[in-house]
Amino acid sequence: MHKGMVLAALCLPVHLLGNSEPGKDSSTGYQIPPGLNIVNGIHITSGLVVNEGFEVVLANCVPCHSGKLIAQNRATRDGWRNLIRWMQKTQKLWDLGDNEESILDYLAKNYAPAEGGRRAPLKDIQWYFLE
């Protein structure tokens, strides 16, 4: 079922929907869900990148922990799979069935490790004049 139908079924008042950027991502053909608060490709409520696989990650991961925990981590596809196995073994995560591959595709694509050395340059510096 498409989530647009879910939202319609719940008869949401328009003012709850927030900003939305419905439409199609031209590079992937991914249909961006309507009715969500999305800014710069990030779903504000969950903190997750809105991209292919977003809905299934939202439905299976975010019920139990914050999307922000996903978004701040980086791992390879194998690393993410190991994490899913660990959650299944110790944290009561259910069997993801056919959704597992979609979830891994999404995580490996959007939250992959960056190449880097032993210590990265300082970043995000907000310069100010010190009196």
Add this chain to the structure above:
Amino acid sequence: MYPDPFRTDTRRGFIKKSALAMFGSSLGGNLLGSGLIPGKLIAAAFPGAVGDPYSIIGKNPGLSILNDRPWNVETPAHLLDDEITPADRLFIRNNGIPPREVDPSTWTLTIGGESAVAEKVFTLQELKSNFTHHTLQLTIECGGNGRSEFNPPAKGNQWTTGAVGCSQWTGVRLRDVLESAGIRDDAVYIGYYGKDRHLSGDPEKYSISRGVPMSKALEDESLIAWAMNGEDIPPMNGHPLRLVFGGWPASTSGKWLSKIVIRNKVHDGQKMGGQSYRVPCQPVTPGSEVADEDMCIIESMPVKSLITYPRTGAILQEGQPLTVRGHAWAGDLRVSAMHTSNDFGATWQPCQLDGPANRLAWQRWRAEVQFPGKGYYEIWALATDSEGVTQPMVVPGWNPKGYLNNACHRIAVKVV
């Protein structure tokens, strides 16, 4: 009492019974808690479902929220400039769901375990009346502070530098309370249990139950505390009662404390075993898989320091001198020297270093820094402990869970 923290505990059970749950069935999970429905609606349907902001009321808005379920919130270095960390600036590292309603008048602490002579139960009032009070400034730092710099990346909350603080704690000595129950000769460890629940909501599971060896438990500075900086402990920092072990991973300082067990073996509670709060017993190649039996429990934290003034990004006029200052700490040890560099570690200048307010409190340091001309500079801070060990300038030994990054703190400065 304080406002309800978020409650993920009942959602799963509720959703199973909910007619609305069928909407999510085709995606294999449930949509209600997933954020597919806008946050305001979730908040209306499930108060506090998405990290209820009321539960961190009182914390400084400048803190960085790494995770809101459970709350993991760190303090930027420039907000840690106070000698005694104020309540609004002490980091939060929660593992589970904090207790929703706390009534200090009915709160009890049980002392038990196989190496206790007798099980004893104290009300909070009895703890306050029966034992001598002590007030100490104690440094507590999350074992994973600095995790964000490890590569390959380590999973978990990506702490930068702000999971540390040094507040003033008031309570009773753990030793006095343990001795009143009686400690058997075979005692080797204590373990704690708190009133926070597992994130899955399963009442049979503990979110965290760690501890320390008897040698640490019996130190003069090991406290069972009910007050921080002379007031109630903030809700997310363990109100109404917690352990405080200065210099050790803060995960040993159990919050919402309800039970302490004296063990005849290393405590085997949640997050004592496996890879949690453990590092490889021998250094390993970055990215290695390390078997559980080759991982050793972290005890005293390594020497470390922070630059708390100025905030990174300061622009100075040529010739303008810069005063820098911060704190340094060294686990169970004392900091014996402090240096800064403005040339990427090529040369180091000694700083003025104060003694600690008491053992296991951080130490204040300050220095005047000059610059040779215009340009981009970094101030690096390097502490040396009382055994002559210094902080590394690069990220120290990689470990699977990304603990113990005590690489020297750096701030950026421009001279124009």
